[in-house]
Amino acid sequence: MDAHAPPRSPASDGGHGDGDGDTKKPHVLVVPYPAQGHMLPLLDLVALLAARGLALAVAVTPGNVPLLAPLLASCPPSSVATVTLPFPAASASGLLPAGCGENTKDLPGHLFRPFMASLAALRAPLLAWCKAQRRRRRRVTAVVSDMFTGWTQPLAAELGVPHVTFSASGAHYLAVSHSLWRRLPRRRCPDEAVSFQDVPGSPTFRWSHLSWLYRTYVAGDEVSEAIRQFFLWNLESSCFVANSFTAIEAAYVDRPLPDLMEKKVFAVGPLSDAVGRCTDRGGKPAVAPARVAAWLDAFDDGSVLYVCFGTQQALSPAQAASLAGALGRSAAPFVWAARGGTPVPGGFEAATAARGMVIRGWAPQVEILRHRAVGWFLTHCGWNSVLEAVAAGVAMLAWPMSADQFTNAWLLAEAGVAVAVAEGADAVPDAGQMADAIASAIGNGGASVRQRAAELGRSTAAAVAEGGSSSVDLEELVSILSSPKLTN
Structure with a gap:
């Protein structure tokens, strides 16, 4: 089957060709979450590996093929084939x-954990596919999988190939998360500190700042134990392999645990x-990038604040009102990507039209961050957003809410490229205090942070x-x- 043809169920052919050269070529199985x-x-990593001559097969279910x-x-x-599993x-x-x-974009939050555990059922059909490739002299020589699909490690072991x-x-989150699942620190009150003596720098985080994936662990529960086993x-x-670079977290890259x-x-x-992708791939923007760029052109370098909290975090009415109040009082120019049904207060857009743009839906985030007028980013500290800001040399105002975002915010503060303004998915920050933080950042008070962000941006390009x-490293x-050791 040609690698670009529609795949068959329950599992498609690897589709790398029939020549003797292909049968001797390393074939890497990739399992995304x-x-x-x-x-x-x-998938960006797959593209880089394919461009360097590797043959790869990506395992997905039908709904993720597009x-x-x-x-x-x-x-x-x-160079890349699709393995479609039911x-x-x-x-x-x-x-x-x-x-x-x-x-997960199609799931309610309460199904995230059982969803993760259920994917382990793909192991059997995937193993059958791998064995079929071996019979055709196209055997899998390595397995690369997401950290949430640890069930592929025993699959690789059964095949006798590296995992x-x-x-x-980043590597920091890699270390912290695996330390949690290995040590199983006891349940604590929200404000109690949890120390990570086995992680470089011995960081300490409040219990409420640890990943919800861990905080919901219950000993003996089927889903909880399955997830723990994946990490082990x-x-x-x-x-x-981490989607990171040495300049931002050298200690964790060198020896994470x-x-x-x-x-x-x-x-x-x-x-x-690394793949040269300077535009978003997440969907069709609600506003054309050219229109946003033309609007930003009217403002001075580094004077605009970009506000976005990712694709899955909708602010509550109280949170949206507080943020709108802060933006209104700060007098700073801004672009607010109000995704996920965030309720923008009535009259806010008209009152701030001269210096503000509200985008309802998907915003061209990469293009916005790379515009010369944008100097700060009010963000939830999701890692993809963090990397986009770092690459653009943009400083951050951190409002972490869940998952890896608290550890990411800590790392950014340590790197000197972020200032904390709020924390927690349910927090309703004081509008006046947030306005002061925004005004200080846009003004001279944030000059040193912006300078460090610009330096880190140059380090990103160099990396x-x-x-x-x-x-x-690639x-x-x-x-x-x-x-050859992997293919014999």
């Missing part, structure tokens, strides 16, 4: 309701920059350039995946 923030950077279209169109012919909604575990979505864990977040399996991987993870962490990011740290990863 079906969430936009996880899947897109891993996300592969841009990848297949941009890669060398027959979605396990009707699995024996019965963890998910029939007809639920196949990507590589991919982190869509990750620790048996041959190496790790000194007493356990003595394995190489390849920091190959930001992957979107992905030829000879840079991320480029060198080439070493390619060498390992291409090694």
Whole structure:
């Protein structure tokens, strides 16, 4: 089957050709986690590996096949194939309701954990596909999978091939999250501190700032134990790959868990920059990038605040009112991407029309951040947004809300490129205090942070350039995946 043709169910042919050369070529199986923030950077990595001569097969369920279209169109012919597996909604575990979505963007929050656990049911059909390829002399020589799909490690072990864990977040989060699942610190009150003595720098976080994926763990619960096992399996991987770069978190790239993870962490990011992608791929923007750019052209360099909290975080009416009040009082020019049904207060847009733009829906975020007029980004600190801001040399006002965002905000503060303004998904910050923080940042009070952000932005460009740290790590990863030791 041609790699660009519609795949068959339950599993499609790898589609790399029939020549003897192809049978001797390393074939890498890639298993993404079906969430936009996880899947897109891993597909960027696939594109980079394909461009360097590797043959790859990406395993997805039918509902996620359309996300592969841009990848297949941009890669060398027959270098990337699709393996389509039936979605396990009707699995024996019965963890998910029939007809639920196949990507987290289509799921309510309470189904995220059972969704993650249910995907382990893909192991059997995926193993059958791998064995079929072996019979056709196209055997899989390595498995690269998302850190949320740790169930692929025993699959790789059964095949006798290396397993590589991919982190869509940074190496710091990789270390903190795996430390949690290994040590299982006890449940605590929200404000009690949890120390990570096994992580470089021994950071401390409040219990409420730890990943909800861990905080909802219940010993003996089927879903909880399955998720824990995925993370423990990750620790048996041959190496790790992070969508990050050395300049922002060198200590965690070098030795993320000194007493356990003595394995190489390849920091190959930001992957979107490494592939040369300077535009968003998440959907059709609600406002054309050219229109936003033309509006921004009227403002001085670094004078505009961009506000966005990702694709899945809708502000409550009280939060939206507080933010609107802060933007109104600060007098700073702004672009507010009010996604996810965030209720913008009535009359706000008219009152701030001379210096503000509200975008309802998907905003061209990459283009906005790279405009010379944008100097600050009020963000939830999701890692993809963080990398886009860092690459653009834009300083951040941090309002972490969940998942890895608290540890990301801590890392940004340590790097000197972010200032905290609020924390928590339910927090309603004081409008006056936030207005003061915005005004100070846009004014001279934020000059040193902006300078550090600009320096880090230059480091980002250097990292992905030829000879840079991320480029060198990528080439070493390619060498390992291409090694004859993996194909004998």
